[in-house]
Amino acid sequence: MGPGSGETQYSTGTMPFTVVHLGRHPKPKDLIGKAMYALGGMMRGLGTALDSIGVVVQGPYARHDHLVPNTAWMPFEANADIKPAAGAQQQVPFNPRLRESPALDIVAPLKKGSAGFVAPNAKVIGNVSLGSQVSIWYGAVLRGDINAITVGDKTNIQDNVVVHVARHSLTSAPAGGPKPTVIGSAVTIGHGATLHACTIGDGCLVGMGATLLDGVMLEPGSIVGAGAVVPPGAVVKSGEIWAGAPAKLLRKLSAEEKGFVAASADNYAKLATEHRIENGKLFEEVFLDAAIAEEREWRSLTDIDLHMGIARDDQTQLVLATRG
Amino acid sequence: MVRLQAASGLLRALGPCIRSSLSPECQQIAAAAAGVRLFESVAPAVTYRDVSDEWYLRQRSQISLGNRLPHVAVSAWISPSAVVVGDVDLLDRVSVWNNVVLRGDLNNITIGQVSNVQDRTVIHAARTSPAGISASVKVGKFVTIEPNCTLRSCRIGDFAKVGARSVLLEGSMMEDYSVLQPGSVLPPTRRVPTGEVWGGVPARFVRALSEDERDALKAEADDIRRLAWQQDAEQLPVGTAWRGVEAYRAAVVESGKAVSVPMRRLKYDQRKRREDEAANAISVAAGASQAIK
Numbered sequence: 001m002g003p004g005s006g007e008t009q010y011s012t013g014t015m016p017f018t019v020v021h022l023g024r025h026p027k028p029k030d031l032i033g034k035a036m037y038a039l040g041g042m043m044r045g046l047g048t049a050l051d052s053i054g055v056v057v058q059g060p061y062a063r064h065d066h067l068v069p070n071t072a073w074m075p076f077e078a079n080a081d082i083k084p085a086a087g088a089q090q091q092v093p094f095n096p097r098l099r100e101s102p103a104l105d106i107v108a109p110l111k112k113g114s115a116g117f118v119a120p121n122a123k124v125i126g127n128v129s130l131g132s133q134v135s136i137w138y139g140a141v142l143r144g145d146i147n148a149i150t151v152g153d154k155t156n157i158q159d160n161v162v163v164h165v166a167r168h169s170l171t172s173a174p175a176g177g178p179k180p181t182v183i184g185s186a187v188t189i190g191h192g193a194t195l196h197a198c199t200i201g202d203g204c205l206v207g208m209g210a211t212l213l214d215g216v217m218l219e220p221g222s223i224v225g226a227g228a229v230v231p232p233g234a235v236v237k238s239g240e241i242w243a244g245a246p247a248k249l250l251r252k253l254s255a256e257e258k259g260f261v262a263a264s265a266d267n268y269a270k271l272a273t274e275h276r277i278e279n280g281k282l283f284e285e286v287f288l289d290a291a292i293a294e295e296r297e298w299r300s301l302t303d304i305d306l307h308m309g310i311a312r313d314d315q316t317q318l319v320l321a322t323r324g
Numbered sequence: 325m326v327r328l329q330a331a332s333g334l335l336r337a338l339g340p341c342i343r344s345s346l347s348p349e350c351q352q353i354a355a356a357a358a359g360v361r362l363f364e365s366v367a368p369a370v371t372y373r374d375v376s377d378e379w380y381l382r383q384r385s386q387i388s389l390g391n392r393l394p395h396v397a398v399s400a401w402i403s404p405s406a407v408v409v410g411d412v413d414l415l416d417r418v419s420v421w422n423n424v425v426l427r428g429d430l431n432n433i434t435i436g437q438v439s440n441v442q443d444r445t446v447i448h449a450a451r452t453s454p455a456g457i458s459a460s461v462k463v464g465k466f467v468t469i470e471p472n473c474t475l476r477s478c479r480i481g482d483f484a485k486v487g488a489r490s491v492l493l494e495g496s497m498m499e500d501y502s503v504l505q506p507g508s509v510l511p512p513t514r515r516v517p518t519g520e521v522w523g524g525v526p527a528r529f530v531r532a533l534s535e536d537e538r539d540a541l542k543a544e545a546d547d548i549r550r551l552a553w554q555q556d557a558e559q560l561p562v563g564t565a566w567r568g569v570e571a572y573r574a575a576v577v578e579s580g581k582a583v584s585v586p587m588r589r590l591k592y593d594q595r596k597r598r599e600d601e602a603a604n605a606i607s608v609a610a611g612a613s614q615a616i617k
Contacts, residue, residue, distance in 0.1 A: 048567065065565040070375070072375045120378070137427075138407045138409070158446075159425040190474075191446040191476070207491075208474040208476060208493070209490075226493055227525050243525075271429065275389075278389055279387070280369065281369045281371055282371040284587060285591075288588065292591075
């Protein structure tokens with residue numbers, strides 16, 4: 001550990017947010033600089049105080065800004081009736097500042113391993129269990145409030161997908177009552193799909209904008225086409241493609257298509273790593289990256305080496321060429 | 325030019341048989357030698373914070389991946405809840421509405437002037453298209469994309485309208501002045517000709533557009549653009565919630581609990597290490613190819 005080591009990766013603990021310096025904030029050294037800094041600081045403090053007074057004067061009509069809470073990993077009130085349960089049950093004090101505070105049963109989402117990607121503006125709420133290498137993309141909603149959602153390994157749930165569960169069901173299933181939403185492993189759920197209390201087997205593909213209603217069962221290796229609306233209780237057998245609204249059997253999968261579905265899950269797992277790294281950066285590093293990118297863009301516009309007649313060695317030339 | 329000569333010399337040493345087995349970094353350098361500029365993937369970061377540890381929403385509106393960065397016109401408006409990732413070009417007076425996802429991580433997305441991408445639409449560009457044409461998304465000017473649409477590697481001409489909740493699959497195309505009815509699915513490589521209304525699952529010809537309807541298309545896009553201008557005026561560039569955060573941050577720094585990270589130094593070390601590894605791999609590969617010959 002220490003400056004220049006370059007080997008350790010700085011990850012954060014359980015602080016609400018990390019405070020990281022990009023070097024110390026410059027402070028004035030000369031007398032006039034110090035005086036101006038102090039004067040400016042007083043004026044800014046006065047402005048803040050004036051703003052607070054203004055908020056009070058505005059009364060009930062004042063506009064307050066709040067920080068939006070994180071919904072990408074949100075606990076929900078626990079319900080003992082949900083079986084089989086998903087997520088991690090916890091008991092937290094209702095008000096941590098009170099010494100004797102009643103306990104609150106909550107259930108938080110659960111995930112295996114750290115290789116998965118959950119987009120910061122996704123909504124993973126309540127009884128949700130994610131497998132390893134699961135990617136939940138931007139704007140996806142996994143609302144496990146009244147029943148459980150289980151997602152298998154290497155599955156990707158793409159942008160703006162809504163996965164919800166049902167408490168009651170129209171059809172009385174063989175097991176009795178509504179089934180939780182179970183999504184198998186290596187499943188690809190395309191953009192904008194809507195899943196409601198359905199069971200999806202391993203290696204399936206749900207097309208973009210498809211709607212799967214209550215009790216739909218996708219056996220392993222089946223495909224639901226884009227824009228399809230699968231009626232409640234339908235069973236899509238292995239190797240079938242269903243499409244249309246209402247969805248009907250279209251044709252059987254070819255061998256090439258089967259390979260494509262498997263490759264899709266692998267490709268998305270790799271792509272998710274990039275997004276996870278980029279979205280996990282702290283603000284200071286994002287700021288630094290933007291400064292570096294601006295510098296590079298400026299350098300690419302002006303060919304300094306060419307203008308100055310500088311000829312660099314082969315390796316450096318190639319590296320600079322890659323950098324653009 | 326000295327640069328090109330050096331590059332071509334190294335490429336000859338590599339040989340075509342080695343290219344496919346190279347690591348991504350070596351492929352980049354080899355491609356640069358051939359004069360092709362590859363997109364860089366995001367470099368491993370120096371810092372990381374898991375989203376499950378966050379207390380507050382930390383989604384950024386515009387996200388760059390390596391050197392794939394969004395270029396947004398000054399007059400364009402992006403809703404604070406929208407996400408624009410990767411190589412996305414938004415031209416003048418484009419409006420991107422709430423909960424939209426424009427994902428240009430694999431290919432380019434270009435939205436033309438005065439177009440609007442309304443709420444909860446997802447536009448994604450695949451790496452390759454089965455049609456054989458470019459898999460980038462090109463949306464023309466004065467295009468209205470209604471809410472809840474999904475577009476993937478498609479091409480839309482000028483003055484078109486995509487109905488609500490419709491899906492445009494890879495390689496599909498909508499020519500100028502065409503309309504897609506709400507809830508329709510345009511199959512791969514299907515093309516909607518100029519001045520026609522198509523609809524259904526899969527989309528089929530419905531009727532032709534009248535002259536008045538054609539003129540109305542441009543006015544509709546302009547109306548949405550005016551709405552977006554009103555939204556933009558209502559939103560302040562920064563709120564006041566940052567004050568409490570800054571006060572807390574100052575308190576943590578004062579109490580000495582802050583961690584000082586030499587981030588620029590770490591990033592430089594990381595990049596240097598990756599370039600050294602890539603250079604070693606090339607020299608090893610070059611040595612191996614020489615040995616084979």
